[in-house]
Amino acid sequence: MSNVDLVQALDSVMKERFATRFYADRPVSHDTVRDILEAARHAPSGANIQPWQVHALAGAAKAEICRDILATHAAEAAQHVSEYTYYASSLPDRYQGRKQAFGQVFYGSLGIAQDDARGRAAQTARNYDFFGAPVGLIVTIDRRLEKGSWLDLGMFLQNVMLAAKVRGLDTCPQETLAKYHRVLRRHLPIAAEDVVVCGMALGVRDAAAAATRGVMERAPVEAFARFHGFETPSGA
Numbered sequence: 001m002s003n004v005d006l007v008q009a010l011d012s013v014m015k016e017r018f019a020t021r022f023y024a025d026r027p028v029s030h031d032t033v034r035d036i037l038e039a040a041r042h043a044p045s046g047a048n049i050q051p052w053q054v055h056a057l058a059g060a061a062k063a064e065i066c067r068d069i070l071a072t073h074a075a076e077a078a079q080h081v082s083e084y085t086y087y088a089s090s091l092p093d094r095y096q097g098r099k100q101a102f103g104q105v106f107y108g109s110l111g112i113a114q115d116d117a118r119g120r121a122a123q124t125a126r127n128y129d130f131f132g133a134p135v136g137l138i139v140t141i142d143r144r145l146e147k148g149s150w151l152d153l154g155m156f157l158q159n160v161m162l163a164a165k166v167r168g169l170d171t172c173p174q175e176t177l178a179k180y181h182r183v184l185r186r187h188l189p190i191a192a193e194d195v196v197v198c199g200m201a202l203g204v205r206d207a208a209a210a211a212t213r214g215v216m217e218r219a220p221v222e223a224f225a226r227f228h229g230f231e232t233p234s235g236a
């Protein structure tokens with residue numbers, strides 16, 4: 001592959017990945033999941049600490065855990081909270097605006113009205129069987145590590161998503177699964193010092209359902225980057 005082709009291929013993998021919430025009923029093999037993790041483990045990390053820990057779930061193991069989480073979610077959702085805070089309690093305007101836009105696009109694309117609490121709850125519950133994906137990942141990190149190691153973990157997770165994509169598989173990272181760490185601990189050997197950071201659905205996407213997804217726009221480069229010391233850009 002020429003360098004130009006490689007650039008286009010990598011850019012398009014990054015641009016075409018999206019959070020996939022509809023999956024085809026097609027299994028993903030142990031070897032494929034292992035290959036993805038084998039590629040992803042090359043992620044950089046400060047001082048090469050490699051803080052990622054993954055439980056990969058499929059088949060009966062995944063089904064049993066999902067049953068337990070779904071039952072727990074239906075019976076006592078309010079009693080389960082994540083061990084870390086994902087969103088700031090008060091988002092600065094710029095981010096709050098984007099979060100609101102996300103909600104409109106997300107629920108709009110699913111035909112769920114903003115005031116339809118029941119419809120929104122049903123959509124949230126779909127997280128707890130990994131949206132029907134054949135594989136679910138549970139990702140943890142040692143709680144004694146600092147923010148820097150969480151950066152490393154994010155790079156690893158992006159590697160997982162891109163490695164899946166080039167293999168014809170799609171993913172959805174899922175912070176909401178962190179709420180059910182106590183349920184997950186009933187089934188998985190998660191050490192006391194580990195925090196459940198997120199889950200991730202992994203599988204072949206359902207093309208028809210995925211085609212109706214809401215496209216989440218990104219702010220342009222000019223909205224987040226400033227350039228210093230460069231010559232005048234071509235075309236300016």
Ligand SMILES: Cc1cc2nc3c(=O)[nH]c(=O)nc-3n(C[C@H](O)[C@H](O)[C@H](O)COP(=O)(O)O)c2cc1C
Pocket residue numbers: 017018019020021102127172173174175176177198216
């Ligand atoms: C760390 C992380 C956690 C996420 N958690 C959830 C989740 O719990 N449930 C969900 O449906 N989507 C979740 N998402 C997906 C985001 O909503 C999605 O990435 C964002 O809206 C941008 O859309 P796109 O990835 O489809 O382009 C998560 C994404 C990230 C990066």
